[in-house]
Amino acid sequence: MKPRQGWRLATAAAIVGLWALPAAAETTLKVRPFGDLKTIDPITTSDYMVRNHGYMVYDVLFAQNAKGEIVPEMLASYDRSQDGLTWTFVLRDGLKFSDGAPVTATDVVASLKRWGERDGLGQQLMANTGSLEAVDPKTVKLTLKNPWGLVLEALGKPSSNVPFIMPERIAKTPANENIKDPVGSGPFVMKLDEWAPGSKVVYVKSPTYTPRGEAPDGLAGGKTVKVDRVEWQIIPDAQTALNALQAGEIDIFEEVPPDMIPLVKGNADVGIAKLAALQGVMRFNQAQPPFNNAKLRQAILALVDQDPALRAYVDDPSLYTNCPSFYMCDSPYFTKAGWPKPDVEKAKQLVKESGYDGTPIVLLDATETALHPASLVVAQAMRDIGLKVDYQAMDWGTLSSRRTSKNPVGQGGWSIFLSGPAAPDMSEPVGHMALRSNCEKAWFGWPCDEEIEKLRAAFTTAPDLAARKAIAEKIQLRAVETVPYVPVGQFFLVRGVRKNVDGLLAAGVPVYWNVSKGQ
Amino acid sequence: MGRYVVRRLVGTLPVFLFVALFTFCLLRLTPGDPAALLAGDQATTAEVEAMRLKLGLDRPVVEQLVGWAGQLASGDLGRSVFSNMPVTRLIGQRAEATAMLALVAIVMSLVFALPMGVIAAVRAGGAIDRLAMAVAVLGFSAPVFVVGFFLVYVFSLSLGWFPTQGYTPLSAGLWPCLRSLFLPGLTLALLYTSLIARVTRASLLEVLSEDYIRTANAKGVRPRVIVIAHALRNAAVPIVTVVGVGMAALLGGVVVTETVFNIPGLGRLTTDAILRRDYPVVQGLILLFSTIYVFINLLVDLSYGLIDPRVRY
Numbered sequence A: 001m002k003p004r005q006g007w008r009l010a011t012a013a014a015i016v017g018l019w020a021l022p023a024a025a026e027t028t029l030k031v032r033p034f035g036d037l038k039t040i041d042p043i044t045t046s047d048y049m050v051r052n053h054g055y056m057v058y059d060v061l062f063a064q065n066a067k068g069e070i071v072p073e074m075l076a077s078y079d080r081s082q083d084g085l086t087w088t089f090v091l092r093d094g095l096k097f098s099d100g101a102p103v104t105a106t107d108v109v110a111s112l113k114r115w116g117e118r119d120g121l122g123q124q125l126m127a128n129t130g131s132l133e134a135v136d137p138k139t140v141k142l143t144l145k146n147p148w149g150l151v152l153e154a155l156g157k158p159s160s161n162v163p164f165i166m167p168e169r170i171a172k173t174p175a176n177e178n179i180k181d182p183v184g185s186g187p188f189v190m191k192l193d194e195w196a197p198g199s200k201v202v203y204v205k206s207p208t209y210t211p212r213g214e215a216p217d218g219l220a221g222g223k224t225v226k227v228d229r230v231e232w233q234i235i236p237d238a239q240t241a242l243n244a245l246q247a248g249e250i251d252i253f254e255e256v257p258p259d260m261i262p263l264v265k266g267n268a269d270v271g272i273a274k275l276a277a278l279q280g281v282m283r284f285n286q287a288q289p290p291f292n293n294a295k296l297r298q299a300i301l302a303l304v305d306q307d308p309a310l311r312a313y314v315d316d317p318s319l320y321t322n323c324p325s326f327y328m329c330d331s332p333y334f335t336k337a338g339w340p341k342p343d344v345e346k347a348k349q350l351v352k353e354s355g356y357d358g359t360p361i362v363l364l365d366a367t368e369t370a371l372h373p374a375s376l377v378v379a380q381a382m383r384d385i386g387l388k389v390d391y392q393a394m395d396w397g398t399l400s401s402r403r404t405s406k407n408p409v410g411q412g413g414w415s416i417f418l419s420g421p422a423a424p425d426m427s428e429p430v431g432h433m434a435l436r437s438n439c440e441k442a443w444f445g446w447p448c449d450e451e452i453e454k455l456r457a458a459f460t461t462a463p464d465l466a467a468r469k470a471i472a473e474k475i476q477l478r479a480v481e482t483v484p485y486v487p488v489g490q491f492f493l494v495r496g497v498r499k500n501v502d503g504l505l506a507a508g509v510p511v512y513w514n515v516s517k518g519q
Numbered sequence B: 001m002g003r004y005v006v007r008r009l010v011g012t013l014p015v016f017l018f019v020a021l022f023t024f025c026l027l028r029l030t031p032g033d034p035a036a037l038l039a040g041d042q043a044t045t046a047e048v049e050a051m052r053l054k055l056g057l058d059r060p061v062v063e064q065l066v067g068w069a070g071q072l073a074s075g076d077l078g079r080s081v082f083s084n085m086p087v088t089r090l091i092g093q094r095a096e097a098t099a100m101l102a103l104v105a106i107v108m109s110l111v112f113a114l115p116m117g118v119i120a121a122v123r124a125g126g127a128i129d130r131l132a133m134a135v136a137v138l139g140f141s142a143p144v145f146v147v148g149f150f151l152v153y154v155f156s157l158s159l160g161w162f163p164t165q166g167y168t169p170l171s172a173g174l175w176p177c178l179r180s181l182f183l184p185g186l187t188l189a190l191l192y193t194s195l196i197a198r199v200t201r202a203s204l205l206e207v208l209s210e211d212y213i214r215t216a217n218a219k220g221v222r223p224r225v226i227v228i229a230h231a232l233r234n235a236a237v238p239i240v241t242v243v244g245v246g247m248a249a250l251l252g253g254v255v256v257t258e259t260v261f262n263i264p265g266l267g268r269l270t271t272d273a274i275l276r277r278d279y280p281v282v283q284g285l286i287l288l289f290s291t292i293y294v295f296i297n298l299l300v301d302l303s304y305g306l307i308d309p310r311v312r313y
Helices: A003-020 A048-057 A105-118 A120-127 A151-155 A238-246 A258-265 A294-303 A306-313 A344-354 A372-384 A396-402 A450-461 A465-482 B002-029 B034-039 B045-055 B061-073 B087-122 B127-141 B144-158 B174-208 B211-218 B223-234 B236-251 B255-260 B266-276 B279-307
Strands: A028-032 A062-064 A070-072 A075-080 A086-091 A129-136 A139-144 A188-190 A200-205 A229-233 A252-254 A270-284 A361-366 A389-394 A416-419 A485-498
Touching: A028 A238, A048 A188, A048 A200, A070 A075, A070 A151, A086 A105, A105 A120, A105 A129, A105 A139, A120 A129, A120 A151, A238 A252, A238 A258, A238 A485, A238 B144, A238 B255, A258 A270, A270 A294, A270 A306, A294 A344, A294 A372, A294 A465, A294 A485, A306 A372, A306 A485, A361 A372, A361 A396, A372 A389, A372 A416, A389 A396, A396 B034, A396 B266, A450 A465, B002 B061, B002 B279, B034 B045, B061 B279, B087 B127, B087 B174, B087 B223, B087 B236, B087 B255, B087 B266, B087 B279, B127 B174, B144 B174, B144 B255, B174 B223, B174 B236, B174 B255, B211 B223, B223 B236, B236 B279, B255 B266, B266 B279
Parallel strands: A028 A229, A028 A252, A361 A389, A361 A416
Antiparallel strands: A062 A070, A075 A086, A086 A139, A129 A139, A188 A200, A200 A229, A252 A485, A270 A416, A270 A485
């Protein structure tokens, strides 16, 4: 070969080689979420999947860090006047929506007003608000009519409904009407054209999002996105999802059923991580007999032993906690004050004192939910002390409709259902969905107690944490008498994660910033 | 034949009307409320009621029916209560997966079932016949989810030849698409092979005992020609009927297979919509399925004329 020919060949080979080099591969994190995304509006619904979608595409003024503290997220600074009535919030630089428009104070005002129409804590904030206005493009001023101590807790609310910030044009949608455009200023952008309900939801890294400089911390801090694309693959069957995780077709499997955990642990390529803590809630219908009788509710409180109910869900002590309190065990307001020890004899005595006349107790059980085994356990425990239990198995769709009925049990009504709200919704008295005892306005079951409501109102104006703790304890002492519901313990949901996935945050809500994926 | 087709098509109108009315009423009688589901677990009674008002579910049922009928008359199937997407778009997103799965399953079934049924008929009473029918009974009796998970365990998790789940659309290439459908297709094919093979055997056995077959044998026509050219064509009417009904059932969505293999098809769309009480989606799907059944039955009926010259329309 002549030297010149060799040079030509080398050049040609180099060109071909360069052409054949793969482009930088797009990193896609494939997640099997615990449910399906039914709608994209996190304000009109409290559905946790929609909340999780909200954390992907929206940002928040304040966020909760891993210690449970509320810290600024979209804000550069905020200020509270001496009397606590005037709050000023200043947006940080560089905030943009995914359509390229800057985030302004008017967007914040419109978003908070819409949220304040729907969310319970938001409604209280708005009821105490004199004015909420944009002072300039980056400054929002909130003026309260009365001192109200939960401004930060409301604006930094971590769970449904979260005060996500949307563009004003979208936030002007009536609060009882679903938004149609998922534009937000969060770390991801939803690909609406690729959304196939019941099959797939796709998010890509937002080109307009600028994370905070701090490290991620719970739901707060810098939300640095380390993958190009996140795909939520809706896989309804858990066994199919497990197969996909083991074969590496998905990277994360949210809510691994407890009976599958040993299989996940047995695979060297997959690990287990805690996802979120829930509280098992056994709710009574107080609008109808027999649970319009406080003595009978007290009997059930004395009867329920959390341990067997929790072990029916998962026989791994690291994944459940006996928590003798209406508040989550890791909440600052946790207290055992007044809590009765499980005592079958005392329960029988209270049933006798209640004058229970054999009215059937209709227990609604959504068999596809995590609390199905606990429902069976408590149903049997009630039968064992002579209560007449009419156990009715159904799907969640039927249960969520049946529980709205206030009719007698013989006319499609109900007596008990079990649900599992997440920790952030069960940690303090005001946001606590099952302690609210404001009759018609309360959660299904409609407990009614003036004293609890007065104490909840006092909680919002308490000057400091110590005062709030004292009030939270008084609420518990009163609730042990009125028994708006019976907690059946605290349990963890877990997720299966491929070993090449790193950076998952223990935030109480499944979020996918900071997550990287290796080869 | 043209008049027959027109007569049949006109005859389907009352069927559609009945299906539409029946589905509408059945959904309203079923316990459950999309408003309660849409509002979420923490919603209060007032919020659920506000959602019902917003969705128009508080209106009298007759008024809702009239509204829906008006939409249908203008060719609009409505929008999902949840995603707010047009029902036609939701169906469009899922139709390809179901159609491809049905096609793959039917082709596989025919490839296995016809030779199996023919051999079993020709060797009736022999060891091969017994074996073929034993396999057919097993295939028909084994639950689809057991077969599906067994195939996934062997061919995906152990051998790694096929994906465990999911559907790769045709736009990504024919081979990736077929690869993603091989195991679900095979799972369904085992079921339909059993059905078609048994019908093929029974139908062929009947034809093989006819006088003209005896005559052909007496004339010294080769057995293979007798079976394929004479007997099989005359035995085809029941076979085509079974294949047609099978195809319609597959296009109507095969919920278990789609769930086990996570195929985003019409079957899963239907179950999801039922579980959520997404009325417009369920109504649209049931109408679609009834249309598929009606047209496939029509095609099957028309094919009789092509297979059997004695049939005239």
